[in-house]
Amino acid sequence: MKPILTADKAVENINDGCTLMVAGFMGCGNAFTVIDALIKKGTKNINLITSDTSFPDVGVGRIICQNRAATLTASHIGTNPVSGQKMNSGELKVTLVPQGTLAERMRAKGAGLGGVLTPTGIGTAVQEGKQKLSIGGKDYLLELPLGAEFAFIKAEVADKYGNAFLPGSTKNMAVAMAMAADHVILEAEKIVEAGELDPEKVTIPGVFVSAIVKSTLPASNLQLKP
Amino acid sequence: MDPKELKRVRMVKRIAQEFPDGALVNLGIGMPTMVANYIPEGRTILLHSENGFTGLGPAAQKGKESQSIVNAGGQPVTIVPGGAFFDSNMSFAIIRGGHVDYTVLGALEVDMEGNLANYMIPGKMVPGMGGAMDLVAGAKNVIIAMEHVNKNGAPKILKKCSLPLTAVGEVDLIVTDMAFIRVTKKGLVLEEIAEDTTVEEVIKATEAPLHVAGKLGKF
Numbered sequence: 001m002k003p004i005l006t007a008d009k010a011v012e013n014i015n016d017g018c019t020l021m022v023a024g025f026m027g028c029g030n031a032f033t034v035i036d037a038l039i040k041k042g043t044k045n046i047n048l049i050t051s052d053t054s055f056p057d058v059g060v061g062r063i064i065c066q067n068r069a070a071t072l073t074a075s076h077i078g079t080n081p082v083s084g085q086k087m088n089s090g091e092l093k094v095t096l097v098p099q100g101t102l103a104e105r106m107r108a109k110g111a112g113l114g115g116v117l118t119p120t121g122i123g124t125a126v127q128e129g130k131q132k133l134s135i136g137g138k139d140y141l142l143e144l145p146l147g148a149e150f151a152f153i154k155a156e157v158a159d160k161y162g163n164a165f166l167p168g169s170t171k172n173m174a175v176a177m178a179m180a181a182d183h184v185i186l187e188a189e190k191i192v193e194a195g196e197l198d199p200e201k202v203t204i205p206g207v208f209v210s211a212i213v214k215s216t217l218p219a220s221n222l223q224l225k226p
Numbered sequence: 227m228d229p230k231e232l233k234r235v236r237m238v239k240r241i242a243q244e245f246p247d248g249a250l251v252n253l254g255i256g257m258p259t260m261v262a263n264y265i266p267e268g269r270t271i272l273l274h275s276e277n278g279f280t281g282l283g284p285a286a287q288k289g290k291e292s293q294s295i296v297n298a299g300g301q302p303v304t305i306v307p308g309g310a311f312f313d314s315n316m317s318f319a320i321i322r323g324g325h326v327d328y329t330v331l332g333a334l335e336v337d338m339e340g341n342l343a344n345y346m347i348p349g350k351m352v353p354g355m356g357g358a359m360d361l362v363a364g365a366k367n368v369i370i371a372m373e374h375v376n377k378n379g380a381p382k383i384l385k386k387c388s389l390p391l392t393a394v395g396e397v398d399l400i401v402t403d404m405a406f407i408r409v410t411k412k413g414l415v416l417e418e419i420a421e422d423t424t425v426e427e428v429i430k431a432t433e434a435p436l437h438v439a440g441k442l443g444k445f
Contacts, residue, residue, distance in 0.1 A: 025277040026300025028293070051277075051314070052356070055300070078353025079300060087352065096352075099276065100318030100360035107315050120322065120363045123341075123394030126355075156294070168294030168305075169278040171313040203313070219293045 001194075002162040002186075004212045007037035010185045014038060014150055017070075019047040021106070021151040021177040022060040026052055026079060029170030030059025031152040031187035032217040038152075039063070045070040049106075049148055051099060051173045053080040064092070073146070075099035098126060101143050103176050109145035110179020110208075116143050151181030153204065154219070158188035159197040162209030171203055178208040187213045233403040236420060239264040240445045241371055241401050245271050245328055252276060252321070252361055254331040255299040258371050261330055272308065274326055276357040278317050281309015298357065321357065322364035329365035331358060333372045333400075335387045338434035340397040340409040342370065343389035355392060362393040374402035374431050381433040383407070383414070404428050406445060407436065418443035 011034060014020065020038075024030035039062055048069040053076075054061035061080045063069050071093045077083035086092035097105070104116045117140035121127050131142040153174045155164035164186055166174055178184050186209045227235070234257060242264040245251055252274040253259050265271055273282035276298050283304035286292060291302035305311070312320075320326060335343040342362060345355040362368050376382055383400060400407040405428045406418035416436045419428055421444050429436055 025298075026296055028277075028296040028300065052354075074354060076354040076356035078356075084352055088349075096354040098355050098359040099314065099357040100322055100364075103314035103318055118322065118363075120360045122363070124359065124391045126359065168292060168311055169275065169296055170294045171311065172278050172317075173314050175313040176315055 001160050002206065002209055002212050004160070004191060004214070007033045007187075007213045007216065008041070010034060010211050010213045011038045011041050011043070014041070014043050016043055017045045017047070018043065018150060019148040020049065021148040021173075021181050022048065022050045022063070023151065023153050023172060023174035023177045024051070024054070024059055025169065025172040027054040027058040027061065029154050029166065029172060029174065030054065031154040031185070032059055032219060033215045034152045034185055034187045034213055035059055035062060036217060039066055039068065044068055047071045049073045049146065051102065052076040053083040056080050056082050067091075071095070073097060073102070075102050101126075102146070103173055105143050105146035106173070106176035106180035109147040110176065113145065115145060117141070118143055146180060148177075148181045149183060151177040151184045153178050153184060153186045154215075155186055155188040155204070157190045157192060157197055158186055158209075158212050159192050159194050159206070160212070161194050162186055162206030162212060163197055163199070163202045164188065164204045164206070164209070165197060165201050166203040175204055178204045183210045184208050185211050185213060187215050189215045189219070233420070234260065235264070236445065237371060237401055237403050240406060240418075241330060241369055242266065244369065244399070245269065248272070249327040250274055250280065250325065252326050252329045252365065254329070254358070255297070256332055258330040258332060261371070274317075274320065275303075276317050276321065276361065278313060279305055279309055279311045281306045283309070318357070318360050321360050324364060324366055326361070326365040328367045328369060329361045330369045330371050331361065333370045333382065335382055335384055335389050336370050336397055336400055337384045337387045338409075338413050339386075340395045341387045342368070342392045342397050343387040345392050346390050348390065358392055362396045367398045368396050369399045369401060370397055371401055374404040374428070381431055384433045404431060406443070413437055415439055416442070418445050420445060
Protein backbone atom coordinates (compact mmCIF):
# COMPACT_ATOMS: atom_id res chain seq x y z
CA MET A 1 0.00 0.00 0.00
CA LYS A 2 1.21 3.49 -0.82
CA PRO A 3 0.53 6.57 1.28
CA ILE A 4 -2.37 8.69 0.06
CA LEU A 5 -1.44 12.29 0.79
CA THR A 6 -2.85 15.73 0.29
CA ALA A 7 -1.04 17.64 -2.46
CA ASP A 8 0.45 20.01 0.15
CA LYS A 9 1.83 17.11 2.18
CA ALA A 10 3.18 15.37 -0.92
CA VAL A 11 5.30 18.38 -1.92
CA GLU A 12 6.38 19.22 1.63
CA ASN A 13 9.94 17.97 1.14
CA ILE A 14 10.46 19.34 -2.37
CA ASN A 15 12.83 22.17 -1.63
CA ASP A 16 14.78 24.89 -3.41
CA GLY A 17 17.32 23.50 -5.84
CA CYS A 18 15.54 20.16 -6.28
CA THR A 19 15.56 18.15 -9.50
CA LEU A 20 12.04 17.53 -10.74
CA MET A 21 10.56 15.65 -13.68
CA VAL A 22 7.06 16.61 -14.80
CA ALA A 23 5.23 14.26 -17.17
CA GLY A 24 2.78 15.50 -19.79
CA PHE A 25 2.83 16.83 -23.32
CA MET A 26 1.79 20.41 -24.05
CA GLY A 27 -0.03 20.38 -20.73
CA CYS A 28 -1.96 17.22 -21.60
CA GLY A 29 -1.24 14.83 -18.76
CA ASN A 30 0.35 17.35 -16.39
CA ALA A 31 -0.38 16.77 -12.68
CA PHE A 32 -2.21 20.08 -12.21
CA THR A 33 -3.08 19.61 -8.54
CA VAL A 34 0.44 18.70 -7.43
CA ILE A 35 2.02 21.42 -9.58
CA ASP A 36 -0.35 23.94 -8.00
CA ALA A 37 0.68 22.81 -4.51
CA LEU A 38 4.36 23.16 -5.39
CA ILE A 39 3.79 26.68 -6.73
CA LYS A 40 1.98 27.59 -3.48
CA LYS A 41 4.76 26.12 -1.36
CA GLY A 42 7.14 28.54 -3.09
CA THR A 43 9.92 26.15 -4.09
CA LYS A 44 12.51 27.92 -6.24
CA ASN A 45 15.60 27.17 -8.31
CA ILE A 46 14.06 23.96 -9.57
CA ASN A 47 16.05 21.90 -12.02
CA LEU A 48 13.14 21.02 -14.26
CA ILE A 49 13.05 18.10 -16.67
CA THR A 50 10.03 17.88 -18.95
CA SER A 51 9.18 17.10 -22.55
CA ASP A 52 8.06 20.68 -23.23
CA THR A 53 7.09 23.75 -21.23
CA SER A 54 3.42 23.61 -22.21
CA PHE A 55 1.67 26.94 -22.69
CA PRO A 56 2.11 29.95 -20.39
CA ASP A 57 0.22 29.35 -17.15
CA VAL A 58 -0.92 25.87 -18.13
CA GLY A 59 0.40 23.04 -15.94
CA VAL A 60 4.19 22.82 -16.03
CA GLY A 61 4.25 26.16 -17.89
CA ARG A 62 3.49 27.82 -14.54
CA ILE A 63 6.80 26.65 -13.06
CA ILE A 64 8.53 28.63 -15.81
CA CYS A 65 6.23 31.66 -15.83
CA GLN A 66 6.30 32.04 -12.04
CA ASN A 67 10.11 32.04 -12.01
CA ARG A 68 10.55 28.79 -10.13
CA ALA A 69 13.02 27.07 -12.44
CA ALA A 70 16.78 27.64 -12.56
CA THR A 71 17.54 25.07 -15.23
CA LEU A 72 15.40 23.36 -17.80
CA THR A 73 16.00 20.16 -19.72
CA ALA A 74 13.36 19.77 -22.43
CA SER A 75 12.86 18.94 -26.08
CA HIS A 76 10.57 21.80 -27.06
CA ILE A 77 9.88 25.23 -25.59
CA GLY A 78 8.25 26.93 -28.58
CA THR A 79 4.67 26.95 -27.26
CA ASN A 80 5.63 28.85 -24.12
CA PRO A 81 7.38 32.06 -25.23
CA VAL A 82 8.37 32.85 -21.62
CA SER A 83 10.82 29.92 -21.68
CA GLY A 84 12.61 31.42 -24.68
CA GLN A 85 12.64 34.90 -23.15
CA LYS A 86 14.18 33.63 -19.93
CA MET A 87 16.69 31.57 -21.86
CA ASN A 88 17.77 34.58 -23.93
CA SER A 89 18.05 36.80 -20.83
CA GLY A 90 20.18 34.18 -19.09
CA GLU A 91 17.66 33.75 -16.27
CA LEU A 92 16.99 30.14 -17.23
CA LYS A 93 19.70 27.72 -18.30
CA VAL A 94 18.15 25.55 -21.00
CA THR A 95 19.40 22.24 -22.37
CA LEU A 96 17.48 21.10 -25.43
CA VAL A 97 17.38 17.34 -25.92
CA PRO A 98 15.79 15.46 -28.83
CA GLN A 99 12.50 14.07 -27.57
CA GLY A 100 13.30 10.41 -28.20
CA THR A 101 16.70 10.80 -26.58
CA LEU A 102 15.14 12.42 -23.52
CA ALA A 103 12.75 9.49 -23.12
CA GLU A 104 15.50 6.91 -23.54
CA ARG A 105 17.90 8.63 -21.14
CA MET A 106 15.26 8.49 -18.43
CA ARG A 107 14.39 4.91 -19.24
CA ALA A 108 18.10 4.03 -19.09
CA LYS A 109 18.31 5.49 -15.59
CA GLY A 110 15.24 3.62 -14.43
CA ALA A 111 16.31 0.40 -16.09
CA GLY A 112 19.81 0.36 -14.63
CA LEU A 113 21.57 0.90 -17.95
CA GLY A 114 24.78 2.85 -18.37
CA GLY A 115 23.39 4.87 -21.26
CA VAL A 116 21.97 4.48 -24.74
CA LEU A 117 23.46 4.67 -28.22
CA THR A 118 21.38 6.69 -30.66
CA PRO A 119 21.91 7.93 -34.21
CA THR A 120 19.79 10.99 -33.40
CA GLY A 121 21.85 14.17 -33.33
CA ILE A 122 24.90 12.88 -35.24
CA GLY A 123 26.43 15.80 -37.14
CA THR A 124 24.41 18.39 -35.18
CA ALA A 125 25.01 20.59 -32.14
CA VAL A 126 23.57 17.79 -30.01
CA GLN A 127 26.75 15.73 -30.42
CA GLU A 128 28.98 18.35 -28.76
CA GLY A 129 30.95 16.90 -25.87
CA LYS A 130 29.54 13.41 -26.36
CA GLN A 131 31.30 10.17 -27.10
CA LYS A 132 30.71 8.80 -30.58
CA LEU A 133 30.79 5.06 -31.20
CA SER A 134 30.70 3.17 -34.45
CA ILE A 135 28.66 -0.03 -34.28
CA GLY A 136 28.38 -2.15 -37.40
CA GLY A 137 29.63 0.72 -39.53
CA LYS A 138 27.08 3.24 -38.26
CA ASP A 139 27.78 6.15 -35.93
CA TYR A 140 25.94 6.57 -32.65
CA LEU A 141 26.07 9.05 -29.80
CA LEU A 142 26.44 7.80 -26.26
CA GLU A 143 23.65 9.45 -24.28
CA LEU A 144 23.88 9.13 -20.51
CA PRO A 145 21.16 8.16 -18.04
CA LEU A 146 19.02 10.99 -16.64
CA GLY A 147 17.46 10.77 -13.20
CA ALA A 148 15.75 13.13 -10.76
CA GLU A 149 14.84 13.36 -7.11
CA PHE A 150 11.15 13.80 -7.82
CA ALA A 151 8.63 13.11 -10.59
CA PHE A 152 5.02 14.28 -10.96
CA ILE A 153 2.84 11.82 -12.84
CA LYS A 154 -0.85 12.16 -13.67
CA ALA A 155 -3.18 9.16 -13.93
CA GLU A 156 -6.87 8.73 -14.48
CA VAL A 157 -7.09 5.81 -12.08
CA ALA A 158 -4.68 4.58 -9.40
CA ASP A 159 -5.16 1.72 -7.01
CA LYS A 160 -3.84 1.81 -3.46
CA TYR A 161 -0.69 -0.04 -4.50
CA GLY A 162 0.13 2.82 -6.87
CA ASN A 163 -0.68 0.90 -10.05
CA ALA A 164 -1.84 3.50 -12.53
CA PHE A 165 -3.85 3.76 -15.71
CA LEU A 166 -2.99 6.70 -17.93
CA PRO A 167 -5.45 7.18 -20.79
CA GLY A 168 -4.90 8.22 -24.39
CA SER A 169 -1.88 10.28 -25.24
CA THR A 170 -1.20 11.22 -21.59
CA LYS A 171 1.29 8.35 -21.20
CA ASN A 172 4.07 10.15 -23.07
CA MET A 173 7.09 10.64 -20.75
CA ALA A 174 5.27 9.43 -17.61
CA VAL A 175 6.42 5.82 -17.76
CA ALA A 176 10.10 6.71 -18.22
CA MET A 177 9.91 9.42 -15.52
CA ALA A 178 8.25 7.07 -13.04
CA MET A 179 11.17 4.70 -13.56
CA ALA A 180 13.87 7.41 -13.41
CA ALA A 181 12.94 9.44 -10.32
CA ASP A 182 13.71 8.61 -6.67
CA HIS A 183 10.35 9.84 -5.37
CA VAL A 184 7.33 9.56 -7.65
CA ILE A 185 4.20 11.47 -6.76
CA LEU A 186 1.24 10.04 -8.60
CA GLU A 187 -1.78 12.30 -8.97
CA ALA A 188 -4.96 10.41 -9.82
CA GLU A 189 -8.49 11.51 -10.64
CA LYS A 190 -9.76 8.36 -9.03
CA ILE A 191 -8.19 6.21 -6.31
CA VAL A 192 -9.59 2.68 -6.05
CA GLU A 193 -9.06 -0.39 -3.88
CA ALA A 194 -6.51 -3.01 -4.89
CA GLY A 195 -8.18 -5.33 -7.36
CA GLU A 196 -10.50 -2.68 -8.77
CA LEU A 197 -7.99 -1.62 -11.42
CA ASP A 198 -7.66 -4.45 -13.93
CA PRO A 199 -3.97 -5.54 -13.83
CA GLU A 200 -4.14 -5.80 -17.64
CA LYS A 201 -4.82 -2.06 -17.82
CA VAL A 202 -1.87 -0.90 -15.75
CA THR A 203 0.27 1.67 -17.59
CA ILE A 204 2.73 2.20 -14.72
CA PRO A 205 3.29 -0.52 -12.11
CA GLY A 206 2.96 0.68 -8.54
CA VAL A 207 6.52 -0.42 -7.73
CA PHE A 208 7.75 2.94 -9.00
CA VAL A 209 5.28 5.06 -7.04
CA SER A 210 6.05 6.72 -3.68
CA ALA A 211 2.79 8.50 -2.86
CA ILE A 212 -0.66 9.07 -4.31
CA VAL A 213 -2.54 12.38 -4.40
CA LYS A 214 -6.18 12.77 -5.39
CA SER A 215 -6.77 15.41 -8.07
CA THR A 216 -8.70 18.41 -6.86
CA LEU A 217 -8.20 20.55 -9.95
CA PRO A 218 -9.90 19.54 -13.18
CA ALA A 219 -7.77 18.50 -16.13
CA SER A 220 -9.64 20.96 -18.31
CA ASN A 221 -6.55 22.90 -19.15
CA LEU A 222 -6.27 22.00 -22.79
CA GLN A 223 -5.14 24.82 -24.97
CA LEU A 224 -8.19 25.03 -27.19
CA LYS A 225 -7.01 28.13 -29.01
CA PRO A 226 -3.47 28.02 -30.38
CA MET B 227 -8.79 30.42 -52.40
CA ASP B 228 -5.98 32.94 -52.65
CA PRO B 229 -3.07 32.13 -55.01
CA LYS B 230 -0.67 31.34 -52.17
CA GLU B 231 -3.12 28.85 -50.66
CA LEU B 232 -3.70 27.26 -54.08
CA LYS B 233 0.04 26.72 -54.45
CA ARG B 234 0.18 25.12 -51.02
CA VAL B 235 -2.68 22.80 -51.84
CA ARG B 236 -0.95 21.78 -55.06
CA MET B 237 2.21 21.05 -53.10
CA VAL B 238 0.60 18.96 -50.38
CA LYS B 239 -1.53 17.11 -52.98
CA ARG B 240 1.65 16.13 -54.78
CA ILE B 241 3.22 14.89 -51.55
CA ALA B 242 0.11 12.89 -50.69
CA GLN B 243 0.58 10.87 -53.90
CA GLU B 244 3.91 9.56 -52.61
CA PHE B 245 2.45 7.30 -49.94
CA PRO B 246 1.56 3.73 -50.86
CA ASP B 247 -1.54 2.18 -49.36
CA GLY B 248 -0.99 1.26 -45.71
CA ALA B 249 2.01 3.55 -45.14
CA LEU B 250 2.76 4.79 -41.62
CA VAL B 251 3.31 8.54 -41.88
CA ASN B 252 4.29 11.28 -39.44
CA LEU B 253 3.30 14.79 -40.49
CA GLY B 254 4.93 17.83 -38.90
CA ILE B 255 2.83 20.58 -37.39
CA GLY B 256 1.69 23.33 -39.78
CA MET B 257 1.62 22.93 -43.54
CA PRO B 258 2.66 19.24 -43.51
CA THR B 259 -0.52 18.46 -41.56
CA MET B 260 -2.52 19.50 -44.64
CA VAL B 261 -1.17 16.49 -46.55
CA ALA B 262 -3.61 14.24 -44.67
CA ASN B 263 -6.54 15.95 -46.43
CA TYR B 264 -5.39 14.90 -49.92
CA ILE B 265 -4.66 11.18 -49.73
CA PRO B 266 -5.69 9.73 -53.12
CA GLU B 267 -8.97 7.83 -53.32
CA GLY B 268 -8.63 4.14 -52.55
CA ARG B 269 -5.55 4.46 -50.36
CA THR B 270 -5.44 4.45 -46.59
CA ILE B 271 -2.50 5.64 -44.56
CA LEU B 272 -1.98 5.52 -40.82
CA LEU B 273 -0.77 8.69 -39.16
CA HIS B 274 1.70 8.56 -36.29
CA SER B 275 1.64 11.24 -33.60
CA GLU B 276 4.97 11.31 -31.76
CA ASN B 277 3.39 12.18 -28.42
CA GLY B 278 2.04 8.67 -28.30
CA PHE B 279 -0.29 7.10 -30.83
CA THR B 280 -0.95 5.76 -34.28
CA GLY B 281 -4.26 6.52 -35.96
CA LEU B 282 -4.17 10.29 -35.55
CA GLY B 283 -7.54 11.59 -36.70
CA PRO B 284 -9.04 15.00 -37.43
CA ALA B 285 -9.27 17.81 -34.88
CA ALA B 286 -11.86 17.17 -32.17
CA GLN B 287 -15.23 18.84 -32.62
CA LYS B 288 -15.86 21.84 -30.44
CA GLY B 289 -17.39 20.68 -27.17
CA LYS B 290 -16.33 17.08 -27.76
CA GLU B 291 -12.63 17.47 -26.97
CA SER B 292 -11.05 14.73 -24.90
CA GLN B 293 -8.76 15.89 -22.10
CA SER B 294 -6.40 13.04 -22.88
CA ILE B 295 -5.93 13.12 -26.66
CA VAL B 296 -3.86 15.88 -28.24
CA ASN B 297 -1.60 16.02 -31.27
CA ALA B 298 2.09 16.92 -31.18
CA GLY B 299 1.12 20.59 -31.23
CA GLY B 300 -1.07 20.23 -28.14
CA GLN B 301 -4.37 20.59 -30.00
CA PRO B 302 -7.32 18.34 -29.12
CA VAL B 303 -7.66 15.67 -31.79
CA THR B 304 -9.28 12.28 -32.33
CA ILE B 305 -8.03 8.74 -32.86
CA VAL B 306 -9.41 6.70 -35.76
CA PRO B 307 -10.44 3.01 -35.64
CA GLY B 308 -7.29 0.92 -35.89
CA GLY B 309 -5.21 3.35 -33.84
CA ALA B 310 -3.16 2.56 -30.74
CA PHE B 311 -1.86 4.56 -27.78
CA PHE B 312 1.62 4.15 -26.28
CA ASP B 313 4.24 6.02 -24.28
CA SER B 314 7.13 8.15 -25.58
CA ASN B 315 9.67 5.33 -25.46
CA MET B 316 7.49 3.16 -27.69
CA SER B 317 6.67 6.12 -29.90
CA PHE B 318 10.30 6.94 -30.52
CA ALA B 319 11.22 3.27 -30.89
CA ILE B 320 8.71 3.28 -33.75
CA ILE B 321 10.40 6.38 -35.17
CA ARG B 322 14.07 5.59 -34.60
CA GLY B 323 13.65 1.93 -35.36
CA GLY B 324 12.70 2.69 -38.94
CA HIS B 325 9.03 1.73 -38.63
CA VAL B 326 7.73 5.10 -39.85
CA ASP B 327 7.63 4.96 -43.66
CA TYR B 328 7.45 8.69 -44.33
CA THR B 329 7.89 11.87 -42.39
CA VAL B 330 6.94 15.25 -43.82
CA LEU B 331 8.48 18.33 -42.24
CA GLY B 332 9.01 21.99 -42.99
CA ALA B 333 12.48 23.49 -43.37
CA LEU B 334 14.33 26.73 -42.90
CA GLU B 335 17.12 25.48 -45.16
CA VAL B 336 17.97 22.27 -46.98
CA ASP B 337 21.07 21.61 -49.03
CA MET B 338 22.38 19.55 -51.95
CA GLU B 339 23.71 16.85 -49.61
CA GLY B 340 20.33 16.31 -48.01
CA ASN B 341 21.24 18.20 -44.86
CA LEU B 342 18.35 19.85 -43.07
CA ALA B 343 18.09 22.92 -40.82
CA ASN B 344 14.65 23.41 -39.34
CA TYR B 345 14.83 23.80 -35.59
CA MET B 346 16.53 27.06 -34.70
CA ILE B 347 17.82 30.47 -35.77
CA PRO B 348 20.50 31.32 -33.19
CA GLY B 349 19.57 34.35 -31.10
CA LYS B 350 16.12 34.59 -32.67
CA MET B 351 14.01 31.49 -32.78
CA VAL B 352 14.94 28.64 -30.48
CA PRO B 353 11.84 26.48 -30.01
CA GLY B 354 13.83 23.26 -29.66
CA MET B 355 13.96 20.23 -31.87
CA GLY B 356 11.10 18.35 -30.24
CA GLY B 357 10.85 15.05 -32.09
CA ALA B 358 12.23 16.36 -35.39
CA MET B 359 15.80 15.09 -34.99
CA ASP B 360 14.60 11.57 -34.18
CA LEU B 361 12.07 11.63 -37.03
CA VAL B 362 14.58 12.75 -39.62
CA ALA B 363 17.20 10.28 -38.41
CA GLY B 364 14.77 7.37 -38.15
CA ALA B 365 12.02 7.58 -40.75
CA LYS B 366 12.58 5.56 -43.93
CA ASN B 367 11.76 8.51 -46.18
CA VAL B 368 12.14 12.18 -45.29
CA ILE B 369 10.09 14.64 -47.33
CA ILE B 370 10.54 18.38 -46.94
CA ALA B 371 7.48 20.51 -47.66
CA MET B 372 8.21 24.22 -47.88
CA GLU B 373 8.03 27.42 -49.89
CA HIS B 374 10.81 27.42 -52.47
CA VAL B 375 12.19 30.78 -51.31
CA ASN B 376 12.04 32.63 -48.00
CA LYS B 377 10.05 35.76 -47.14
CA ASN B 378 12.73 37.95 -48.75
CA GLY B 379 12.74 35.89 -51.93
CA ALA B 380 16.09 34.27 -51.17
CA PRO B 381 16.65 30.58 -51.95
CA LYS B 382 16.13 28.01 -49.18
CA ILE B 383 17.65 25.17 -51.18
CA LEU B 384 21.34 25.84 -50.73
CA LYS B 385 24.74 24.43 -51.58
CA LYS B 386 25.37 24.19 -47.86
CA CYS B 387 23.05 24.93 -44.92
CA SER B 388 24.18 27.88 -42.81
CA LEU B 389 21.84 27.35 -39.83
CA PRO B 390 22.35 24.66 -37.14
CA LEU B 391 21.52 21.27 -38.60
CA THR B 392 18.67 19.02 -37.59
CA ALA B 393 20.26 16.06 -39.36
CA VAL B 394 22.97 15.24 -41.86
CA GLY B 395 22.21 13.66 -45.24
CA GLU B 396 18.76 12.37 -44.34
CA VAL B 397 16.48 14.29 -46.73
CA ASP B 398 15.11 12.24 -49.66
CA LEU B 399 12.65 14.60 -51.34
CA ILE B 400 12.06 18.34 -51.41
CA VAL B 401 8.63 19.45 -52.55
CA THR B 402 7.93 23.16 -52.85
CA ASP B 403 5.41 25.47 -54.48
CA MET B 404 7.67 25.39 -57.56
CA ALA B 405 9.40 22.04 -57.78
CA PHE B 406 9.67 18.36 -56.91
CA ILE B 407 13.33 17.59 -56.25
CA ARG B 408 14.95 14.28 -55.34
CA VAL B 409 18.15 14.19 -53.29
CA THR B 410 20.57 11.68 -54.83
CA LYS B 411 24.24 10.83 -54.35
CA LYS B 412 24.98 12.84 -57.48
CA GLY B 413 23.15 15.88 -56.13
CA LEU B 414 19.69 17.34 -56.55
CA VAL B 415 17.55 16.11 -59.41
CA LEU B 416 14.69 18.28 -60.60
CA GLU B 417 12.06 15.70 -61.53
CA GLU B 418 8.93 17.85 -61.77
CA ILE B 419 8.00 21.49 -61.86
CA ALA B 420 4.77 23.21 -60.91
CA GLU B 421 2.48 23.91 -63.83
CA ASP B 422 2.83 27.69 -63.53
CA THR B 423 6.62 27.86 -63.56
CA THR B 424 9.58 27.06 -65.82
CA VAL B 425 12.85 25.19 -65.33
CA GLU B 426 14.69 28.50 -65.67
CA GLU B 427 12.64 30.07 -62.90
CA VAL B 428 13.24 27.10 -60.61
CA ILE B 429 17.00 27.16 -61.25
CA LYS B 430 17.05 30.91 -60.58
CA ALA B 431 15.26 30.41 -57.25
CA THR B 432 17.63 27.62 -56.16
CA GLU B 433 21.18 28.20 -54.94
CA ALA B 434 22.24 24.54 -55.22
CA PRO B 435 22.93 23.17 -58.70
CA LEU B 436 20.06 21.13 -60.14
CA HIS B 437 20.25 18.23 -62.57
CA VAL B 438 17.15 18.35 -64.74
CA ALA B 439 15.60 14.92 -65.22
CA GLY B 440 15.44 13.63 -68.80
CA LYS B 441 11.70 13.23 -68.55
CA LEU B 442 10.50 16.29 -66.67
CA GLY B 443 7.06 16.02 -65.10
CA LYS B 444 4.55 18.69 -64.11
CA PHE B 445 2.30 18.91 -61.07
